[in-house]
């Protein structure tokens with residue numbers, strides 16, 4: 001039986017006067033490839049910050065690997081790629097290799113020595129996102145989609161069990177979105193990474209995803225991608241308060 005890795009129980013959150021999330025209950029099982037879908041301002045990034053322990057719920061509880069966020073210490077089990085990570089300008093002075101290596105500091109600490117096999121770890125992480133040939137390239141000279149892959153490699157180098165991606169397809173051309181999802185699906189299937197991504201773009205929810213959650217302050221739907229495909233356009237527009245395009 002698969003293990004519940006993330007369990008949000010009745011979580012509510014507000015910033016000063018703005019209620020952002022109301023009674024969120026959401027379970028993520030080992031092996032899930034989940035897209036959390038919601039319009040701008042629906043609380044997606046806030047929900048991720050609660051999962052990462054960067055914010056505390058006003059009410060309710062977040063459990064990670066069966067422990068409360070307060071008692072959970074294996075932070076390296078969760079890899080996170082933030083929304084703006086693929087926004088380097090061409091003069092940024094770091095190579096792909098350096099960026100990926102920096103992902104190890106969370107695991108080993110800032111002033112500790114890098115492990116002996118660090119170079120093979122960097123190559124392995126880059127290979128799993130199809131970017132090994134860019135090792136010595138300056139990060140700022142890569143396209144948005146290529147930078148996004150490098151940042152996923154940076155998260156992968158500490159061998160997390162869960163990968164959390166905030167709007168990963170922003171900055172990727174439409175033609176390359178499918179191959180990006182193929183790469184994520186490979187990580188999910190072949191390396192057993194549980195993947196959670198958030199996106200505002202209904203169009204980019206690929207068939208490679210196993211589960212979908214629809215968020216707008218609260219969770220309106222959480223189930224298999226196949227069930228999501230049966231939800232009507234009108235229902236989705238109602239949840240989101242405006243017209244959204246849904247392509248199967």
Ligand SMILES: Nc1ncnc2c1ncn2[C@@H]1O[C@H](COP(=O)(O)OP(=O)(O)OP(=O)(O)O)[C@@H](O)[C@H]1O
Nearest residue numbers: 015018020038039040041042043044045046047200
């Ligand atoms: N630090 C903050 N202080 C006050 N309000 C905030 C803060 N961060 C976010 N908000 C508000 O909370 C709501 C949810 O924001 P959040 O960033 O979680 O949404 P989102 O779904 O990720 O949006 P987007 O798709 O635009 O990134 C928005 O109304 C936003 O203005």
